[in-house]
Amino acid sequence: MDEPAWDAISTLPMVQYEPNAGEAPTERTEIRLAYDDTYFYCSMRAYDSDPNGVRATSLYRDRISGSDHLELLLDTYNDNETAYVFTTTPAGIRNDLEISNDGTGGTISSNTWLNRDFNTFWDAETTVTDQGWFAEIRIPFSSLRFQDTDGRVIMGLTVQRKVARKLERLVFPAVPPKTNFAFLRPSLAQKIVLTGIKPIKTLYVTPYVLAGHEQINALNDSGTGYDQRGEFQGNLGGDVKFSITNNLTADFTINTDFAQAEADDQLVNLSRFSLFFPEKRQFFQERASIFDFRTGGLSRLFFSRRIGLTATGEQVPIYGGVRLIGRMNTWDLAVLDMQTQRQDTIPSENFGVLRLRKRVFNRNSYLGGMFTSRIDTEGNSNLAYGVDGLIRVAGDDYLTLQWAQTFDSRFVDQAAADFKSGRLALEMNRRRRRGFGYTVGAIFSGPNYNPGVGFVDRSDFKYGTTALSHTWFRESGPFIWHKLEALGNAYLDNSSNYVLSSEYGAEWSFSRRNLDGGSVLVKKVYENILTDFPLAEGVVIPPGMYDFYRISGTYSMAVDRTVRTGAVLETGTFYDGWLHTLTLTPSWYQSKYFQLNLEYSYNYGIFDNRNEILNFHIARLRVGTALNRHISTNALLQYNGAQDLLSYNVRFRWNFREGQDLWIVVNSGLNTDRMAFTPNLPRTANRSILLKYIHTFIF
Structure with a gap:
């Protein structure tokens, strides 16, 4: 940050996004950008008239918690739809996430455009002085996915500084607050051109070792009480990530484990339909948006929690799998194949997903398709296909459409020709928070629509929605x-x-x-x-x-x-x-x-x-x-x-460096109304303590 080379680079012209859009910053801010053949750099000199007011309220990865911060958005594919976001605070913590759907959503395509569980390799260093705070971010191009055309790489870029105590957000370019979180919309980012990038084809090998003990309460043979038994656990496995090209990455996983993932939230369902729990497991996070195929509301053709988890959230062991994600010219490609082990009455199953998507008409529109399969060792199969599209009709008006159909071997009377196993969703909406707005949508869902690798909250209906604002x-x-x-x-x-x-x-x-x-x-x-x-x-x-x-x-x-x-x-x-x-x-x-x-x-x-x-x-x-x-x-x-359940999930993490972690995870529960059941419940529900060590080797 104090290197003379930074002074030779022009600063970005920052303006307020909030609270007074378009006005000059109230604090002197110097943000500069640079790159070489392997890294992208961003530095900030955040001068402050009240240095004691600089906020750093968290030391935990991926948790800004009301801190001052520097934030960098990169639409690396220049697709005006997806982006990576990198954030650091005066405490030097790192926060990274992925954006999809151009940071917006309507009634059909709503929710989950922000993937907070994404993590990748990059560096950030900061210092706080009596003049303010100063930061430098370094992102290896091997952690990004982009397209090189004749030696030129075009990306979208947005940079922010947040002065937390003043509730002031500075931004470049001068993004107008015309929608919620407009500063996170890739389509509003500044286009930049990079040349001479030569990222290293990096190989990440991440083995893990796990050991622990689990206490299980099981109903005895006579049904009069519960027997308690303990089981020692031990496991070995790992992941491999390889950048085949700048825009094509392969991931392999063996004996996949997710012990360090946070427990699901306890929820109460006061509706007649299924609850939705988000995916928190790291393996499924990178560029998860490419697998996104909504079919109305929370329903979707592919839902990664179907792999390795039961409907009640219990883990099913995974032998392993492979994932391939990338972009070739105007085509997006994603392939996923996973194999689970047999557990109790659940047979071993193979899960497959193929996703293709192509930009059409203009830079904000695409058409795509998806195929999914779920096949078990007992001969049952569930196959599904879908076609979808997002069309920018004019200005901020977008048309979203999805059609999907399923074929389940257990439904012998299912007729594909009469659409009983299909689902159609259409929506037209205006992605703008200024003046007149509207959303008009319709869904048709057949009685036999049942995506085995997807999520459906309700089926067998026709639906219409309208919102005018x-x-x-x-x-x-x-x-x-x-x-x-x-x-x-x-x-x-x-x-x-x-x-x-x-x-x-x-x-x-x-x-x-x-x-x-x-x-x-x-x-x-x-x-x-x-x-x-x-x-x-x-x-x-x-x-x-x-x-x-x-x-x-x-x-x-x-x-x-x-x-x-x-x-x-x-x-x-x-x-x-x-x-x-x-x-x-x-x-x-x-x-x-x-x-x-x-x-x-x-x-x-x-x-x-x-x-x-x-x-x-x-x-x-x-x-x-x-x-x-x-x-x-x-x-x-x-x-x-x-x-009547009290539970806790405690996760201790020692992060030696990026990719090298020691985790200690404790899970337990207490039944608070044991006497309401016959036989009486044990005071302590299932309990476990697990120790997991992860070490990433970079080649």
Whole structure:
């Protein structure tokens, strides 16, 4: 950062993105870019009029936690859709993530455009002085994926500085806040041209060794109690990553293990449909967006949690597999093949995925296809194919379309010709948070649609949705923007066309000048229940047609505050009763050595006609501690009142260097209402302690 070579490079012209878009920075900021044949560099001299106000509230990898930071976005394929993001703070921690879908989403293509679990190899060093803080980022081109055309590489670039105490975000180029998180949209990035890049074809070999002990409680043969047994665990395996070319990477895995992945959140399902849990396992993270094939809402043709996990989240051992991801000219290519072991009544299975996608019409549009297979050793098979597209029609107006069809050997009466095993999703929306906005969508899902390697929340329906909105931006006053939206949707039965469920309402949302945000939503809900619907233990909604009204309000303080909270209050009639829900999400970044994050939800429902009461709490407490950037502990403590279960997941990490880690992971649970069951539950649920060492060799 103090090398004379940096002074010979011009600084980037930074402007405010928030709170006052387009205005000059309030703090002197010098950001410079450079590269050689193997690395891309970014340096920042972040001068500060109040050096004591510089914030560094975390020492844990991938956790910014309201710190000041330098952030670099690189659309390495120049596809205006995907990008890598690299962030560092005054404490020198590294945060990296992937962006897909141009950082946006609608009702069909919504959610998960931000992959926070992605990690790769790069370096960051920082220092804090009485003048401010200073940072340098070095990214090897071997950690990026890009296309070289006649010695030229075109990328999109966005650079940011965040002054946390002022809630001020500086950005280059001068990205206007026309959508949520516009500064993370690859299509709005500045185009840069690099020449003479000669990245090394790097081979990463990452073996692991694992040892531990697990305590299991199993019902005895007579069914009168539980027997406790202990099992020692030991395992060897590893991963290999090889960059075949600048834009084609192969990954191999043997005896795959995910012991260090964080436990799933405890959730309560107050709907009639399946809950969705995100993928947290590292092997499935890099360029995961290329495998993204949505078929409406949370449903998707490929869902990596189908591999090596049961429907309840229990691990199924994986023999190994291979993944190939890359780009050739305007084509994206991804191949995945994994083989699981037999476990109890679950046979050994092979999972295969082929994904192709090609840019068409313009730089913001593509057409693609996917094929998936799930074949077990007992002769059962599930095959699926799909075609999809994203078309930029004009300006910020986009058309999304998906068609998928499945073929399952267990459905002998399935007829492919009548589309009973198919699913079609269409959506037109405006990706802009200014002035008039809209979303119009439709889904058709056949009764036999069943992607064996995918996720489906509900099937056998027709669906339509419409949302119309208007957003106002204010140059002054308490609000940066506020939006009024009218929305509605309905699910219809395929055979009879009667309404299964619907929602209609209006929402007002806003962002304040201090970056707090909130909303108020009023809606009318209709549900047609055909069979008994168990809502919770002792609470069953009988068949019938129900109209009820709900109102909710949310408020969330700016994420850059060291002490902050969010709150959600929802109330109103619920089927033939009332349901009140309160959710609080306080956070305290006490220092870079210690932080607390709590998520608490209380649900109280009363159904007078049946004298039934729903009353339970859900709580998740995350405790983060760190001695330095290399040694840290993270604990996740959860209480699920609906299941009377208290559980904890504690992960100690000693990161010697990038790719070399020692993990100690402890998992356990306590049954808080043992006497409610016959036979009585053991006080302690299954418990395990695992030690895992990972070492990456780079060739």
